Amino acid sequence: MLEDPRRGEPRSSVQQPYGFLSYGRTPHVPESDRPPDDRLIRFHSKLTDDLMELTDLDAKIPAVYLDRRIPLGSAWEDELKRRLARCQVLVPVLSRRLFTSEWCALEWECFQRRQQLHRERGTFTRNAIVPVLWNPLRPDEIPRPYSDLQYTHQDFGDDYPTVGLLGLQTHGRHKTFNKVVYQLAQKIVEVAVSARLEPCDPSVFDDLFDSLNGSAGEEH
Template identity: 75%
Template structure:
């Protein structure tokens, strides 16, 4: 059967993974019997499973990239740049730790750069960033540029707005958590298909990485 030529039709993905999960790391607390970011991994696994069911992505490549390693050298930096250059949707988990993270700000800047390159080519359609309310936050607590992108959705319900996704999971609202994550997966697919964010060269990010390392004194 001949494929339709309608530009608005869903099309087979050519970029993998679908999403890039941006989050502020939680430090390990020696007195705690739980590893840091345990709930984050649970969310990542559920979101990955839903996206695999909703798309044609290859199971050998994660549907959502999650960087759990600390910066440890050039190979790590090259891998990070590669994923930032190819992932279709940025998924920042809104929290105070994300807002205070220079590396999370860098990840946002990299996606903004890709979108600006697409604007210059005249092929930009929509923002390819889907924020997630990870912890409960008042609107005034969310700084720009994060608050400039829609992060609450009426269909997700008031419990999500009041507790954040982490709160739903932490306090046993599993049915609501499961529903919201599935709705997020649908939103990510919709944005990926309609935004069609084109990949760029990882080297396009070199100046952003170099600027961050100069400002923080970090070497990798």
């Protein structure tokens, strides 16, 4: 009988969903035949497939949550709070649109508050944020707090930090794109298992949502 290689080690499926993809929406361009965020959706699909292969996640729950709806009120906000309260890893997709998005800033603040609660309980082990470089960006173009994170992943090869995931797709570097996404999935699993970020009550985010709703806001 083969020995279970995971015996004595933490199970991979710490919580579901594994990740929360935070991204700045691309507006629809009437002159273009390509649906908005088409390439990002392709990335999300590949990342989901890889995470399902690497873990024992239930297919009924998304491996990585991707919100594709425009905010429509309290029901949508309640779902967003629940996802942020239970996801294991925040995956911000670094781009100029993310840096100017109020909703992405809100998602970051919610996740950081949850990590702070983890610190206060004395069980915090590591930062559970895995950034993804989407556009080619110079270091001075990446604002804090995103610039404080390791986002180039030098072990992913030279092309990824140079052109980002969007560039790999645009230039037809599909083999390299698939390899980098798989490595990102491995990194997300590693962080999820080692961080073991505990869930929180979604109501701890209420004041952050109230603050954003009190401003002019934007379409996420």
